[in-house]
Amino acid sequence: MNARQPIAAQDDDQEELILDMLDRFLAVEVKPHVHKLEHDDIYPAEIVEKMKEMGLFGCTIATEYGGLGLSTRTYARIVERISQVWMSISGIINSHLIMAMAVQRAGTEEQKRHYLPLFATGELRGGVGLTEPDCGTDLQAIRTVAKREGDEYVVNGNKMWITNSLYGNCIALLVKTDPKAEPRHKCMSLLIAEKGEGFIVSKKLEKLGYKGIDTCALTFENYRVPVGRLVGGVEGKGLQQVLGGLELGRINVAARGLGLAQAALDEAAQYAQVRKTFGKPICEHQAIQLKLGEMATRTAAARLLVYAAADAFDRGERVDMEAGMAKYFATEAAQENSLDAMRIFGAYGYSKEYNIERLYRDAPLLLIGEGTNEMQLIIIAKQLIERNPA
Numbered sequence: 295m296n297a298r299q300p301i302a303a304q305d306d307d308q309e310e311l312i313l314d315m316l317d318r319f320l321a322v323e324v325k326p327h328v329h330k331l332e333h334d335d336i337y338p339a340e341i342v343e344k345m346k347e348m349g350l351f352g353c354t355i356a357t358e359y360g361g362l363g364l365s366t367r368t369y370a371r372i373v374e375r376i377s378q379v380w381m382s383i384s385g386i387i388n389s390h391l392i393m394a395m396a397v398q399r400a401g402t403e404e405q406k407r408h409y410l411p412l413f414a415t416g417e418l419r420g421g422v423g424l425t426e427p428d429c430g431t432d433l434q435a436i437r438t439v440a441k442r443e444g445d446e447y448v449v450n451g452n453k454m455w456i457t458n459s460l461y462g463n464c465i466a467l468l469v470k471t472d473p474k475a476e477p478r479h480k481c482m483s484l485l486i487a488e489k490g491e492g493f494i495v496s497k498k499l500e501k502l503g504y505k506g507i508d509t510c511a512l513t514f515e516n517y518r519v520p521v522g523r524l525v526g527g528v529e530g531k532g533l534q535q536v537l538g539g540l541e542l543g544r545i546n547v548a549a550r551g552l553g554l555a556q557a558a559l560d561e562a563a564q565y566a567q568v569r570k571t572f573g574k575p576i577c578e579h580q581a582i583q584l585k586l587g588e589m590a591t592r593t594a595a596a597r598l599l600v601y602a603a604a605d606a607f608d609r610g611e612r613v614d615m616e617a618g619m620a621k622y623f624a625t626e627a628a629q630e631n632s633l634d635a636m637r638i639f640g641a642y643g644y645s646k647e648y649n650i651e652r653l654y655r656d657a658p659l660l661l662i663g664e665g666t667n668e669m670q671l672i673i674i675a676k677q678l679i680e681r682n683p684a
């Protein structure tokens with residue numbers, strides 16, 4: 295799974311063209327609607343349709359399978375820009391593209407030819423079903439079982455916190471095909487699970503932030519999947535396949551953190567110039583300058599780490615350490631900047647009329663999703679030792 299093909303980088307002109315188009319879309323079609331959609335927790339159906347038209351559901355899918363074939367760097371910049379405006383709609387394509395990446399990297403040629411074009415247009419769209427009520431970090435402890443019966447798997451179990459599972463129609467589902475196998479990862483497999491009988495969305499979950507996008511609890515009751523939908527056609531490779539896709543997932547969560555950190559910085563820098571206390575704009579008070587200085591430095595450093603990880607991913611290198619550093623640093627920057635922005639805004643930061651409280655509610659998710667930041671530090675330390683033997 296680590297021996298990946300390098301991904302062609304977009305030339306600068308092409309990248310700028312794509313980003314300009316995206317900026318126009320965000321300014322005209324998204325920004326004016328964010329406040330209402332966020333506070334009423336409304337799924338942004340019209341925005342999703344436009345994202346389909348723009349090809350965003352196929353960002354990282356190879357052109358030969360109908361996608362845009364963008365480099366990870368361009369994709370990271372797309373995620374960064376979207377998250378500056380509204381992080382929730384980034385989630386609509388992010389976990390979808392982790393599913394697509396798992397199929398693109400580990401699927402059989404037949405699976406790629408069938409599924410990737412459907413993923414690229416968004417006709418089939420969704421995410422990844424890994425987490426369960428009793429386990430998230432320790433994925434080898436999952437209990438969802440897929441038992442083979444003839445040409446089908448019969449799936450029973452529960453999944454928790456699955457994004458895009460109410461309005462989407464397909465997920466990459468991590469299951470145990472042989473619950474007794476040792477070591478535990480040998481028994482894990484990944485299924486392409488299209489909605490059907492026995493695939494039950496049991497509850498849409500209420501969240502602190504990340505509103506508008508659907509995150510649900512799922513139940514599988516004798517849900518039948520044809521054996522042809524076992525990713526790669528071989529049992530026991532599911533964990534490896536999922537972890538490969540999560541490297542891209544970590545880069546995109548890092549890019550979300552970067553976008554959010556930048557948004558908090560931009561809002562704070564603007565506000566600090568117009569809000570006056572004791573006869574001068576607050577940006578002239580040293581206490582505020584110290585905050586702005588730290589916020590700007592964090593954001594710039596996060597950008598370097600995110601782009602470096604994306605470039606390494608594009609070169610086909612092993613990037614668990616680089617993606618871990620980018621994810622850890624950029625998401626902590628998002629959390630810290632959102633709190634600093636709230637302090638700079640004073641009471642208005644606490645108001646639902648302004649964006650700061652949304653950034654403050656959205657940031658903590660980034661510390662948890664795609665592997666908690668505690669786990670990123672452990673991965674970084676392990677890699678550090680492995681790459682530097684005494």
Ligand SMILES: Cc1cc2nc3c(=O)[nH]c(=O)nc-3n(C[C@H](O)[C@H](O)[C@H](O)COP(=O)(O)OP(=O)(O)OC[C@H]3O[C@@H](n4cnc5c(N)ncnc54)[C@H](O)[C@@H]3O)c2cc1C
Nearest residue numbers: 422423424425429430431432455456457663664665666668
């Ligand atoms: C809004 C939202 C959307 C999500 N979307 C999805 C999705 O689409 N698909 C999906 O599969 N999941 C999704 N998740 C779940 C997410 O991936 C998990 O929450 C995450 O992996 C952490 O798992 P957990 O919450 O079970 O925490 P736990 O694994 O229970 O961890 C609890 C704490 O213990 C720490 N910890 C655990 N093990 C160790 C260790 N070995 N050493 C040190 N510390 C440790 C963790 O860092 C954490 O601080 C989503 C979660 C949220 C909140």
